[in-house]
Amino acid sequence: MSEHILLPEGSLEKQTTTLNLGPTHPATHGVFQNILELDGERVMKATSTVGYIHRAFEKIAERRALYQITPLTDRLNYCSSPINNMGWHLTCEKLLGVSTPKRVDYLRVIIMELARIADHLICNSIVGVDSGAYSGFLYVMQYRELIYEIYEEVCGSRLTTNIGRIGGFERNFTNAAFEKLEKFLDEKTGYPAQLREFEKLFTRNRIFMERTIGCGPISAERAKNYGFTGPNLRAAGIDYDVRHHNPYSSYEDFDFAIPVGTTGDCYDRFLVRNEEMWQSLSIIKQAYRKVQGFTGAEADVYHADVPAYYLPEKKDVYTKMEALIYHFKIIMGEADIPAGEVYHSVEGANGELGYYLISDGGRTPYRLHFRRPCFIYYQAYPELIQGGMLSDAVITMSSLNLIAGELDA
Amino acid sequence: MLTNEIIQQKLTEKFGDALTQWEQPYGMLTFTAPKEMNLKVLQFLIDDQELGFDFLTDLQAVHYPDNKGAELAVVYHLHNWKENVRIRFKVFTAIEQPDVFSATALYQSANFMERETYDFYGVNFVGHPNLIRILNVDEMDYFPLRKEYPLEDQTRIDKDDEMFGRG
Numbered sequence: 001m002s003e004h005i006l007l008p009e010g011s012l013e014k015q016t017t018t019l020n021l022g023p024t025h026p027a028t029h030g031v032f033q034n035i036l037e038l039d040g041e042r043v044m045k046a047t048s049t050v051g052y053i054h055r056a057f058e059k060i061a062e063r064r065a066l067y068q069i070t071p072l073t074d075r076l077n078y079c080s081s082p083i084n085n086m087g088w089h090l091t092c093e094k095l096l097g098v099s100t101p102k103r104v105d106y107l108r109v110i111i112m113e114l115a116r117i118a119d120h121l122i123c124n125s126i127v128g129v130d131s132g133a134y135s136g137f138l139y140v141m142q143y144r145e146l147i148y149e150i151y152e153e154v155c156g157s158r159l160t161t162n163i164g165r166i167g168g169f170e171r172n173f174t175n176a177a178f179e180k181l182e183k184f185l186d187e188k189t190g191y192p193a194q195l196r197e198f199e200k201l202f203t204r205n206r207i208f209m210e211r212t213i214g215c216g217p218i219s220a221e222r223a224k225n226y227g228f229t230g231p232n233l234r235a236a237g238i239d240y241d242v243r244h245h246n247p248y249s250s251y252e253d254f255d256f257a258i259p260v261g262t263t264g265d266c267y268d269r270f271l272v273r274n275e276e277m278w279q280s281l282s283i284i285k286q287a288y289r290k291v292q293g294f295t296g297a298e299a300d301v302y303h304a305d306v307p308a309y310y311l312p313e314k315k316d317v318y319t320k321m322e323a324l325i326y327h328f329k330i331i332m333g334e335a336d337i338p339a340g341e342v343y344h345s346v347e348g349a350n351g352e353l354g355y356y357l358i359s360d361g362g363r364t365p366y367r368l369h370f371r372r373p374c375f376i377y378y379q380a381y382p383e384l385i386q387g388g389m390l391s392d393a394v395i396t397m398s399s400l401n402l403i404a405g406e407l408d409a
Numbered sequence: 410m411l412t413n414e415i416i417q418q419k420l421t422e423k424f425g426d427a428l429t430q431w432e433q434p435y436g437m438l439t440f441t442a443p444k445e446m447n448l449k450v451l452q453f454l455i456d457d458q459e460l461g462f463d464f465l466t467d468l469q470a471v472h473y474p475d476n477k478g479a480e481l482a483v484v485y486h487l488h489n490w491k492e493n494v495r496i497r498f499k500v501f502t503a504i505e506q507p508d509v510f511s512a513t514a515l516y517q518s519a520n521f522m523e524r525e526t527y528d529f530y531g532v533n534f535v536g537h538p539n540l541i542r543i544l545n546v547d548e549m550d551y552f553p554l555r556k557e558y559p560l561e562d563q564t565r566i567d568k569d570d571e572m573f574g575r576g
Contacts, residue, residue, distance in 0.1 A: 050543060058529070059553060063560045225516060340435065341435075342434065343486060352466070356484070367472075375521060376518050
């Protein structure tokens, strides 16, 4: 770096090139704009612009009842919407003082960990695509399809899931859902075999290693100062995980390791995500075993017994008097919502996803703020790519797991 | 073990009666500081050996139009990872002169968060290196998350506030 002579700004002899990378560049996987000052292929300076798909969710949320906010959270990190949905339900439950039965917690854990796998496999395979290895992406993509089929079986939709309700799920998991889960978990034909194959393709691949080691590194202190959370922080060497530090949804009942890296570069981030997928698979298996352990009436529990807040199932609304009454009470804003302020966070697929909710006792939040992990750590991007090659900037962006919907809220 | 009581005691020893409104909603210690003191409090929370709140989880503002003279609240969420304790502290400022010192010198992460807060509430973070709009268009000349900008046409009678639990 030191041998480059920088000429003064506006000088006729200025020799850097300005490149507008984005907002709709095929290499950016989303609406990201970075104005790069390039010296040859080397990035001298980067300026990020965000907000291209800003949709004012925080303002919209101020006119929406609690149960209507889930669709907004879907559209934050849309690669793992169920985690966002569950995070929102958990926040509401904390505000309302609702405690959920263990079976609901375990079912939630299954769905959340599936979402984490779906998110990580996209991110890691995209890192492969950006480094020139397309096939890994196609290998794992069909397994995301299996995950989406499970979502579909549980809630009816695939990408923006709107899954669950305050207090639990909208309906019990069907046998088909569990069969699909077993198909996904199968050691020989399911995702574990494919993940091993995927790792064989990349982890010790000379070209991939050369391409990613030392690319976009960050130290633990810088990462902390920049507000990193999630796999990106753990790749830098800090073992902070909300699932372990502030367990929600009965995560304390599960055995799992928190993988950490050392250098915080693209390769470490890749490895951390891969290992997290194994841990998630293990958590899902444990949770599935626990769910199978419920027998008799307990096996039919899929929501907390809080009729004042839990939006009843439609078939009950049509056939049962009480369900109809509570349905109207909730929809018309008659439910007793306490005033108070609550912060709740979950371990989203790319970091700590927090909800800061202030309620004044009205039907809608007085103020709702989303702590979006990638909005906060995206600030480090110019620093990460400075001095590197343009192609490293592309791969660094994809390995940070930036999701435009979450960035711009 | 770092408990809320110890934190409150240490902060009271240091700042005396300047810190007010001690609360613990849902277990999170919450207090209010005068807005001139926000950086001093943040710095103390980082520097003190025992406290060590050196991770800025979140920063945002809230608008209370009825709270005359202190309409805007800037809320900091801090986290001590070692002891795993979170705290929240607020500073209030008048909306006519919404100047609050910027925390960017302490936390790089405050940069975007303060820009977002400025963008939506117009809080003027003094000392911020690049306080411009971030999510909204640059031409916008108001601060959209303030309560005086209703989301929907308020003349609609079919969506009267009274029907929505806020009469």
